[in-house]
Amino acid sequence: MFTQQISNNSAPAPAPSVHNRPATILVVDDDAGMRAALLKVLRANGFHCLSAADGYVMTEVMAEHPVDLILLDVMMPGISGFDLCRNLRQHDGNSIPVIMISARGDEADKVTGLELGADDYLAKPFGDRELLARVRAMLRRSHIAPASSAHRLRELRFGDWTVDLPQRQLFAPSGARVELSGAEYDLMIALLENPQRVIGREPLLEMSRSRLGVASDRTIDVLICRLRRKLGDDERREIIRTVRGVGYIFTMDVERT
């Protein structure tokens, strides 16, 4: 269904709403100033917002209201954001998308958050554009392809290449770690999730969560070019093939584990 839309290249950008009502975002942060600032920006952009100062309030709010997305601070007194996220996924079996917010921008923290079931990770300090781009992308993503918490994948393989999903890392056939930017990684995952299918530029841009400030069709072409170079596919263009006038196709078999 989804891919049909893509191959017709007729899918309009899904609105940041679910079932014809504004999306509800729950902001969980112990810092009142941060909560207020987040609510202000999100409300100004048409989202319906709820807030909670800690895990207990968060549970209460979620029992009473349907929530489409949670913005969860990592460092909170009492129950940390990591624990809340794990409880949500493991005990409640809840698959509401979670974006972790942390003041620690380091790799280890990011990996921990993503391994515990968070869907994305925002490092403080971030701007309104970055916040809105991530929130919108996450809402679209959960709308078109709801993540199933039952079987979270750990690894994708194509040819001799490996993608470590929890660590968001690509490994070359030799085992060497290949550095990708956030946008390149998201684009690669979007391609790997739909192997051997033609995907239009527009849907690719949406699925790759458009981490770049200014996004256009051209952005995808640039990203594809960079990805090809890193995959050693710059010359032959066999792994990612261009479908003229439509978009791109990922040609290799993808093995999921």
Place this chain on the structure above:
Amino acid sequence: MFAAILLQFVGSEIIFTEVEETRIERGRSQRLADWLLFANEFIDTRPDAAARMNAMWAPRLKVVQHDAPPTPEHESLSLGPEIAQRVVASQPGLAPLDFRAARDGDALHGTIRLSNGNWLSFRSEDYFRGYSLFYHYTASALLLLLSVVVLALLFGRMISRPLAHIASAAEQVGRDTPVALNTSGPREVRQVAAAFDRMQTRLLDHVTERVQSLAAMSHDLRTPLARLRLNASTVDERETRDALEQDIAEMEAFVTSILDFLRGDEPEQEQPVDIASIAITVIDDARDAGDEASYEGPDRLEALTRPLKLKRLLRNIVQNGVRHAGGAHMTLLRDADYVTIRVDDDGPGIPADRIEAVFKPFTRVETSRSRNTGGAGLGLTIADQLSQRLGGKITLTNRPGGGLSVLIRLPLNRPTVENKSH
């Protein structure tokens, strides 16, 4: 050291031998003189006197009486003045008896003119045999020397090995991880090792404490900065918003570089990494941010290194070029054992006398062209620190055509490519 020991032993042995030799020699000449004088007195008292004396002194001395000079070469008999003098001197009664002697191997033979007018020839077979003692002493001295040398080597080794271990450990202190010291060897060396270990622990504790407090401060600044940034975005007046955002960006850059600086010490595993992909990503990020940056080099270059540190290193160098010189051009090269990363810019360069100074923390080279360019003045400090952590070296040179050239040389440590089965 061994030369000194050898010299001392040989020297003392020579002196000792000399003294001993003189003493023995004196005794011998005394005895010979006594016997010859006795022979002079006794030879006429009975007819078998010579035979009796020979029986008494055998085998040390043999005497024969002659009524004519005993041998044709009698006239030629002579002796080194020292021995002749010594023999005569030890018994003054011998002086008028015309003592003549000569050496024949270990033996001493010679003649005296007896008081009765006859000649007495004598032969002492073992007169000089005592000299072999010299060889005996030398052998024992050499044996002693040998055992001393062996013992010295043994002890030296016992001490020097743990000491070398401590020295190499001291070399390592301050790197990524605390150094484990295996404390073996003599008691004193073990004490040194233990003291060294305690010092290392105190040092690390001290540094960790300071780093943690600085890191905590920087972390704590991130939440207010995030609040500030979000709130600034809701300011309607564009000019005010831009000014606010500019200030916030500067503060962010400051906090980020402080954290980068502190994180230089964080341990990180070496792993096989595509260095080219890191370089390309750093350059692409700069271009996406609207900066002038370019990359020249291979699409893939694998090496064993620490990827987060390398990325931070390259990011700092490129940002330095972008901030202070309006752009950065990166070149990646590799030879047999090294990866060379060169980042050139077209800026004003650094005055020659400040090139060393810019590696010090919080140093800024302010020139007319770079006004308030932001940053904490830590970019090159971080780059230097990270280069060292990666086992490499960073050098700055002003390019002849103008601009700065940053050269980083990293050991390649090429990973052994494991062939995955198909």
